[in-house]
Amino acid sequence: MISNLLKLNKVSNTLNFSLRNFATKTGNDQVKVNFNRPFKTYLLEKGPENNAVTNKKELIDYFTEMSRMRRIEIVADGLYKKKYIRGFCHLYNGQEAVCAGMEYATTKDDHVITAYRDHTFMMARGATPKEILAELLMKEAGCSKGKGGSMHMFTKNFYGGNGIVGAQVPVGAGIALTQKYNKTGNVCMAYYGDGAANQGQIFEAYNMASLWKLPIIFICENNHYGMGTSTKRAAASQDFYTRGHFVPGLWVDGMNIFSVREAGKFAADFCRKGNGPIVLEMDTYRYVGHSMSDPGTTYRTREEVNEVRASQDPIEYVRHLILTNKLATEDELQSIEDKIREEMDEAADFAINAPLPPNRDLFTKVYVNEVPVRGVEKSLSFKP
């Protein structure tokens, strides 16, 4: 399997991005990137420009961050298969440009809420791989003290892990309402998938956010499959950027970090100016199954996955920009990847060797005060 992936990466290194418009170097290590999949707008007079300027530092940063995201998921995948991670685990492979691009478009004072495909968001928000993997392994050193894994990802201004798809979106609207009420100038980014986009709660949130002009960016990560059901079979309109009806929207190439970044800046600016909510549809793709129990190939072909990987991979695209513009050598990128591999392996070892939470954590954090929990036979229990 892994050798397969490597082979594909190699292929994509050589023949890959012929479909994309090429970037031009403009001196001072600056690179202008043209988007070959332009934005589509809805209820907006003008969207962002279909190009962006970047530089060596950014490119190396983006390459590094997205590679870290890919790596932590590969490590999580391995830990799951070795039964260190139990329960439910949903990986982000392929969608990195969305998470990373939005982070580079906003600040850490802005808020992010998402569902359970959330490990990379934690990292983007500043959590360490150690506390993420420790949480996945249900260890006390985890970000939520080992309460339980993917569904428990929380850190500063980040609320991850909603298990009921779509439920996080109205919560995001509430976070945005607070930003408006307290005049913080910050926005809330509420992520949901194309599957969740059909939940009624999303439309309730659109309405409230629009009615009260809340600073919220609704981000629909359209990876084309809600579990095993393709968008075609689940959504009456697959133009998710138009589904806010009265909420303006933008269709974004979610495989291109620059498109995402520019859309993110545009949307955050739109919200900060008091215009109310905006919908961003991120057209993206998940290489892996919906969850660990889904091989991801029963409802789509291997060829489809391989083709996206070979022609649109977000990390390979940035690698391609760096190499063709001679901003770093292959060896330099390799050494970045080696360091990342080391970082993640170290975090995995840390998580494996970390202690489990104390038994009493079974009944802590249920209420604000530690109240006696009925049914627990030991201390702190009601006598029957």
Added chain:
Amino acid sequence: MLKNLVLSKSIKLTLNVRYFHSSTKLKSGGASPISYPSLEIENAGELQKMNLFQSINNAMDIALKSDPKACVFGEDVGFGGVFRATVDLRDKYGAHRVFNTPLCEQGIAGFAIGMAAQGATPIAEIQFADYIFPAFDQIVNEAAKYRYRSGGQFNCGSLTFRTPYGAVGHGGHYHSQSPESYFGHTPGLKVVVPSTPIEAKGLLLASIRDQNPVIFFEPKLMYRSAVEEVPIGDYEIPLGKARVVKEGSDITIVGWGSQMRVLLQAVHMAEEKLGISCELIDLRTIQPWDVETVCNSVKKTGRLLISHEAPKTGGWAAEISSTVQERCFLSLEAPIQRVCGYDTPFPLIFEKFYVPDHLKNFEAIKKTIQY
């Protein structure tokens, strides 16, 4: 077509009683597989080895074949569902009768009610019982009261919600809950929980044909692990009737669903170590529950233990306990014991501590006997 046949309440543990074997380790940590007595179906006809999801699939197959108005829908059911319970049904009956819905539990429940009110027989799947809460309003406010609200002009009695519930060893709080009490508390609904493949089939067919809305909770832990020789014909097991799995004289033990195997293990332990005789009852239908069978048993044994995975407070054990003390006060020789989940969210790493395993049940049996 076979007639609706059920075994009498008492099953004698004789040599010709068949057993099913669990192929996996018990979640409660019991090392050896236990033999759970299979329910005998009279005139059963041809038998076939099936696990729980296959017998449920078989029941829906029969429902779709025998009732042209029946249809099956839910998230991902078209290609078999996440637990494979609907596998092949779309190929057999067509995408107009077996189809995927978008991810919208409230909508699924609403569609089912509307279809049922028009006389169809919707069999709707909610992928996990934990996902039923977005549909709670439709089920509790609409489905349960449709007949009542229209003074009997309309009803949605032909609808059935199937949904997998319960602990699986590593589900965490979004994939392990047992919400039967929320629905048992709602007049107008029936709530059914099977515990073996044979019973699942008969109870599901009865639920589909019952003229009241039924919520059918399937113990997902047992989808693959419980295997029995299931009759391939059409049969029903009536709702509202408990099954006495094993007769005994010293204590009555009541449970349902996957808890039954845990309880049988505790019973074996208690009989061996305490030299007592336990009567084990599978409630099967949570609402309306079989008060007569339970109370008659308690009048005989004088002691009662009820066990479920859901948290203790407000769990269905509380309802049973209250009714039994009203009806059997003078027969009781010890306080009624409830061995349940803790009043905490369903934990991940601490699941083993949380679940009411055979050891906790054994302790409670001992306490009751020694009272």
